[in-house]
Amino acid sequence: MKLILKDAARSLNLPESTILRWIQQGKIPMHKKGSFYICNQLVIEKWAKEHNLSFSFSENIKKKCDNLQSETLVYALKRGGVLYNIDGKNTNEVLESAVNKIPFIESTKKNEITTRLIEREILTSTGVGKGVAIPHPRSPVLLKKHDCAVITTCFLKNRINFNAIDNKEVFVMFILLSPTTKDHLFFLSKLAFCLRDNSFINFLKTIPEKEALFEKIDTIEKNI
Amino acid sequence: MKKVRSWRTPAKWSFFKFDDRLLLILIGAIVGISSGLAAIALNRSLISMLDMLHHYRHLWWAFILPGIGAALSSVFLEKIVKEGAGHGVPEVIYSVSRRGGLIRFRSSFSRLVSSCLTIGSGGSAGPEAPVVMSGAAIGSNIANFFSLNDRQRITLVGCGAAGAISSIFNAPIAGMVFTMEVILGEWSAVNIIPIAIASVAGTEISRILNGNQIAFQHDHFNVSLHDTLICIALAIVAALVSIILTRLLRQMHKVSKKVKTPLWIKAGIGGCVVGIMGFFMPVVLGEGYHFIHDMINGTFSTGILIAFIAVFAKIIATSFTLGWGGSGGIFAPGLVIGSLVGISFYRIIYMLWPQVSWMSEGCFALLGMAGVISGMLQAPLTGIFLIVEITGGYEVILPLILVSAISSSLCCFFEPASFYLKDLIEKGQLLRPRTDARVLADLSILELIETDCLSVKNNMLLRDFIKIFQNSKRNYFPVKDHKTGIFLGIINLDNVKPYLFDNIIYDVILVEQIMDKNTDIDTISLEDDLSGVLKLMDSKNLFSLPVVSNKKFMGMVSKATILNKYRTELMIQSTK
Numbered sequence: 188m189k190l191i192l193k194d195a196a197r198s199l200n201l202p203e204s205t206i207l208r209w210i211q212q213g214k215i216p217m218h219k220k221g222s223f224y225i226c227n228q229l230v231i232e233k234w235a236k237e238h239n240l241s242f243s244f245s246e247n248i249k250k251k252c253d254n255l256q257s258e259t260l261v262y263a264l265k266r267g268g269v270l271y272n273i274d275g276k277n278t279n280e281v282l283e284s285a286v287n288k289i290p291f292i293e294s295t296k297k298n299e300i301t302t303r304l305i306e307r308e309i310l311t312s313t314g315v316g317k318g319v320a321i322p323h324p325r326s327p328v329l330l331k332k333h334d335c336a337v338i339t340t341c342f343l344k345n346r347i348n349f350n351a352i353d354n355k356e357v358f359v360m361f362i363l364l365s366p367t368t369k370d371h372l373f374f375l376s377k378l379a380f381c382l383r384d385n386s387f388i389n390f391l392k393t394i395p396e397k398e399a400l401f402e403k404i405d406t407i408e409k410n411i
Numbered sequence: 412m413k414k415v416r417s418w419r420t421p422a423k424w425s426f427f428k429f430d431d432r433l434l435l436i437l438i439g440a441i442v443g444i445s446s447g448l449a450a451i452a453l454n455r456s457l458i459s460m461l462d463m464l465h466h467y468r469h470l471w472w473a474f475i476l477p478g479i480g481a482a483l484s485s486v487f488l489e490k491i492v493k494e495g496a497g498h499g500v501p502e503v504i505y506s507v508s509r510r511g512g513l514i515r516f517r518s519s520f521s522r523l524v525s526s527c528l529t530i531g532s533g534g535s536a537g538p539e540a541p542v543v544m545s546g547a548a549i550g551s552n553i554a555n556f557f558s559l560n561d562r563q564r565i566t567l568v569g570c571g572a573a574g575a576i577s578s579i580f581n582a583p584i585a586g587m588v589f590t591m592e593v594i595l596g597e598w599s600a601v602n603i604i605p606i607a608i609a610s611v612a613g614t615e616i617s618r619i620l621n622g623n624q625i626a627f628q629h630d631h632f633n634v635s636l637h638d639t640l641i642c643i644a645l646a647i648v649a650a651l652v653s654i655i656l657t658r659l660l661r662q663m664h665k666v667s668k669k670v671k672t673p674l675w676i677k678a679g680i681g682g683c684v685v686g687i688m689g690f691f692m693p694v695v696l697g698e699g700y701h702f703i704h705d706m707i708n709g710t711f712s713t714g715i716l717i718a719f720i721a722v723f724a725k726i727i728a729t730s731f732t733l734g735w736g737g738s739g740g741i742f743a744p745g746l747v748i749g750s751l752v753g754i755s756f757y758r759i760i761y762m763l764w765p766q767v768s769w770m771s772e773g774c775f776a777l778l779g780m781a782g783v784i785s786g787m788l789q790a791p792l793t794g795i796f797l798i799v800e801i802t803g804g805y806e807v808i809l810p811l812i813l814v815s816a817i818s819s820s821l822c823c824f825f826e827p828a829s830f831y832l833k834d835l836i837e838k839g840q841l842l843r844p845r846t847d848a849r850v851l852a853d854l855s856i857l858e859l860i861e862t863d864c865l866s867v868k869n870n871m872l873l874r875d876f877i878k879i880f881q882n883s884k885r886n887y888f889p890v891k892d893h894k895t896g897i898f899l900g901i902i903n904l905d906n907v908k909p910y911l912f913d914n915i916i917y918d919v920i921l922v923e924q925i926m927d928k929n930t931d932i933d934t935i936s937l938e939d940d941l942s943g944v945l946k947l948m949d950s951k952n953l954f955s956l957p958v959v960s961n962k963k964f965m966g967m968v969s970k971a972t973i974l975n976k977y978r979t980e981l982m983i984q985s986t987k
Contacts, residue, residue, distance in 0.1 A: 202858050204857050210560070213561050214984070238983055240982065
């Protein structure tokens, strides 16, 4: 496959001016054809290997980086789904029943995830105030089918004491499971931004339907 | 039409595309032949000029001849071809190290004409350096003709130099070694092979046209152990003499620079001084090969005192010729001085220990030459191979190696840079491949600049700035004037951290109040030299510097990027 100057520069992760200078100095096997500098991909790959340079001619890397930017809170929430009437008298019980109800966690992993969520609660409560909690494990979890973060919204049957910072009883939990710390911080900060808005809290208190919830979040998110 | 044009770009033929070694060998041979021809041309014209002027030598006004010759050569160089005086080798090294081997076409003949005028009329200089310059220029221009790149052109410049030296001395190995050791300064297989071919071609041309003659043929020498030992002393003497020669030449340049007369008058004065000296001591005139011949064969009959004085007379004559604007090299004078040193040395030790049977006088002359050449060029291998080849004297190889090695290391001790390189090193223009200076000179600021800095306007509130900085990957934010876009200063997050968490002042403070003003910080421009930039970073302990061009912010240059690119560059320069 033939590469032009721009491709070669991108594959070698170097500025075009460097490649141009190398061509002039005769250090790189590229040739002028018409008004373009071209080279054979295999030749240049071999050359890069001989000189210990990294060469990657693919656009996959770029896509991966862009992943997080196109990601939104709504997608994560949609992936996680919404659960209603979660039963339990205390933190441990609600977490356990919530995890049991989450459909996409394999049954073998359920125990582990519950334990990790509870461990995190023991450290400090994830009750962020205004009756909302965001339970999450301390370190990233990998779910089999999802290599992206998921947030499951759980409306509780009864309000429970979650040891939240403002001591208000919790009525809704957003269980956040993310594969990387970066994702985790990204969604945590977005969620926290939504929850700052009191009208949104009041909206949550009405225990809205799935679609209404997603729509609301979408509008808030667009205003960020 | 396309086919017709393509013969001038052989580097694009698919046959040569992936491996240009064969191409370089072919073109190297052409270059070797051409530069060999140039060398023969100079040699022939020198001989005919000497013959022509021979009849006038004994006349009383003959002292003026070298003056006229030097003045004419200076006029030719200055007015007609518009090139500087000097012998040419530093110019070749400069073009190899800084200009990718580019040499002007006129250089391929200018030095030939001017040195022919200077030496033919009796000036004390050598024809070798001018021939090297011509050969190199021929190589460079042939490379240009075939649109080759810098690396290939440098190899061909080396081919030209090697062909020239090989041809003028009938010494192929000396040509190769001189090119690698002095001109290119690197030993890589990619270069050696074409240069070897060029040496062969150059030598062959000289053998066809001039016959296979060894320049200074001599009888058999018998070398014994005590001869080898006494050579250590000879090496020390030779080293001292070459230091004196080097220093005097440079000193003479400085003296002549202070004299405020046109260049050609200066050259004329220098030539006349040489002419007057030559009246009393003919050995100082011209290239002096004739005398070397006598000395090696032991037929140089002057007494010890005269020989001793002749050493210094030749040194002074050479510095008057070259220092005052004549044109030519120091190779031949170096050989003459060396053999005079050898002869004087022999006569002194013969006087001190007359009962010891020393090797013959000619042998000492030969070793003296090696000592002076190796010392002056600080190129021991060139000294060894040149002397072996031009004298055909392999039996003296042991003392020869000893003398060359000791002399060049002693000279290195007193004069850190050789005669050819001294000016270049002083100006910081000697950039040998794979050295720090070379890498830094190759990299330009444009290649290192990072443009992913988000710029902000000077009238922006701190609150708005906070939003921008949340989305940035960098710690530096250039501040522009909101109207003109002129670079006003830069915000360094490290310096403004305390204000960022104080949300009371978010709406009170403008960005321009927390920035470092451009008058207080160091900035660099796109044209700056990287070594200077690094010096600045080191002296002030900075890790990044903003690049400003035409009062506009262009980007940042950081030490981390420099290290990254520096390493890449170093890896690229290490060719097989």
